[in-house]
Amino acid sequence: MGTQVRDKSLLKMHSTGWWELALAERLTPAEKHAWQQHLATCPRCQAEWSAWLEVEALFKSTPVPAPPEGFADRTLARLEHARRRRYAVGLLSAFFLILLVWLLILTTGSNYLRDILNVGDVLLTSRELLLQTLMRVWVSASALKNTLLRLLLGISALLYFSLIFNGTLAATATLVLVNKRRSAVYLE
Amino acid sequence: MEQKRIRAAQDGNQAAIRWLIEEYQAPVYALCYRMLGTPQDAEDAAQEALVRGINNLDSFDLERPLRPWLLRVTSNLCIDRLRRRKFTVSLDDMGEDGAWEWKAGSAISPERHLLRKEQAEQVRDLLAILSPQDRSLVTLFYWEELSYAEISAVTTLTESAIKSRLYRARRALARELLKERQDGHTS
Ligand SMILES: [Zn+2]
Numbered sequence: 088m089g090t091q092v093r094d095k096s097l098l099k100m101h102s103t104g105w106w107e108l109a110l111a112e113r114l115t116p117a118e119k120h121a122w123q124q125h126l127a128t129c130p131r132c133q134a135e136w137s138a139w140l141e142v143e144a145l146f147k148s149t150p151v152p153a154p155p156e157g158f159a160d161r162t163l164a165r166l167e168h169a170r171r172r173r174y175a176v177g178l179l180s181a182f183f184l185i186l187l188v189w190l191l192i193l194t195t196g197s198n199y200l201r202d203i204l205n206v207g208d209v210l211l212t213s214r215e216l217l218l219q220t221l222m223r224v225w226v227s228a229s230a231l232k233n234t235l236l237r238l239l240l241g242i243s244a245l246l247y248f249s250l251i252f253n254g255t256l257a258a259t260a261t262l263v264l265v266n267k268r269r270s271a272v273y274l275e
Numbered sequence: 276m277e278q279k280r281i282r283a284a285q286d287g288n289q290a291a292i293r294w295l296i297e298e299y300q301a302p303v304y305a306l307c308y309r310m311l312g313t314p315q316d317a318e319d320a321a322q323e324a325l326v327r328g329i330n331n332l333d334s335f336d337l338e339r340p341l342r343p344w345l346l347r348v349t350s351n352l353c354i355d356r357l358r359r360r361k362f363t364v365s366l367d368d369m370g371e372d373g374a375w376e377w378k379a380g381s382a383i384s385p386e387r388h389l390l391r392k393e394q395a396e397q398v399r400d401l402l403a404i405l406s407p408q409d410r411s412l413v414t415l416f417y418w419e420e421l422s423y424a425e426i427s428a429v430t431t432l433t434e435s436a437i438k439s440r441l442y443r444a445r446r447a448l449a450r451e452l453l454k455e456r457q458d459g460h461t462s
Contacts, residue, residue: 107442138456139449142401146417149398151305155318158304159296162322166292169326 100125100132110139174238181243278337285332295341296325302342302419303349309414310353310407312399320356324349343428346419350411350429357407404451409444416441 099105100122108114114122126133221244283291303324308317328335328348335344402410408430415421415429423434430437 106446110442110445134453135449138452142448142452145394145397149394151308151418154300154304158300158318162296162325163293165322166326166329
């Protein structure tokens with residue numbers, strides 16, 4: 088009978104639940120007493136428990152060093168660097184996007200483009216259209232809080248605007264030349 | 276007051292950003308230090324965490340406290356770095372005696388004589404036996420002195436999950452210390 092009770096309490100005190108309570112210091116005073124008694128008679132628990140107390144004491148008496156001198160300044164510098172890099176990456180990707188779109192128009196949309204180009208004073212109209220679209224995009228972008236996006240759109244617009252002017256000229260010239268050559272071939 | 280400053284930082288106000296860094300550098304650095312183990316790694320990670328936090332401040336909900344949010348960014352970053360470190364053992368990882376110092380996640384732990392080591396080294400070596408996530412939990416619990424609810428906000432684990440993980444981690448630490456003792460005696 089006596090051993091049975093002891094076995095039971097042993098089982099209990101070796102259980103995860105018990106240790107969890109003991110480590111969290113959530114044992115009742117009576118349980119605490121029983122625990123102390125068990126520790127005095129059980130070398131296994133005694134060893135682990137005292138090791139645990141030691142770990143806890145070690146942790147509590149080992150403060151973390153404060154950030155080194157100048158840490159905040161270095162962090163600010165890094166922030167600035169990261170920001171600049173983000174702008175640069177944004178700019179570059181905007182540039183390549185415009186280039187890509189332009190190349191796409193030149194290669195796949197040349198037929199369509201030729202149709203437009205055949206209409207007189209195409210340069211003016213396209214520039215006006217472009218300007219209108221850009222203004223619209225600009226207005227909707229201004230509604231957004233994101234300043235980076237605004238800047239990017241501004242730069243893209245600028246690049247696109249200057250590119251399309253020269254580009255349209257170049258494309259017109261090329262297409263007109265090609266057309267003339269073609270019609271010349273047909274006429275022959 | 277704090278909310279006002281955080282909002283100003285969200286809008287890119289330099290003074291507010293400086294204030295934010297100065298206000299939160301200590302807990303962020305402490306977490307990195309305990310997680311990564313060396314001042315160099317800690318400074319690099321803490322800076323990165325603060326930069327990330329500030330650059331993503333738009334996604335921070337002003338109604339909540341900033342510290343757990345920042346510590347979450349930091350903890351995730353450190354866990355990431357520890358996982359990557361697992362696959363890159365460099366010469367820097369050599370201990371003074373030329374033995375491979377045991378790093379997070381590596382399988383073998385060479386004999387160490389814990390008793391002779393400095394206290395700080397003891398802490399570092401003990402924490403090194405834990406998984407990155409458990410190391411984060413233990414650090415948040417002991418050094419950041421967060422409540423279970425706050426740790427839950429940092430880690431997105433439930434409080435009961437945190438309790439049982441912490442329990443297992445602490446028990447593992449005790450057993451590790453015992454093992455060190457025994458190794459120290461036999462060798
Ligand atoms: Zn026992």
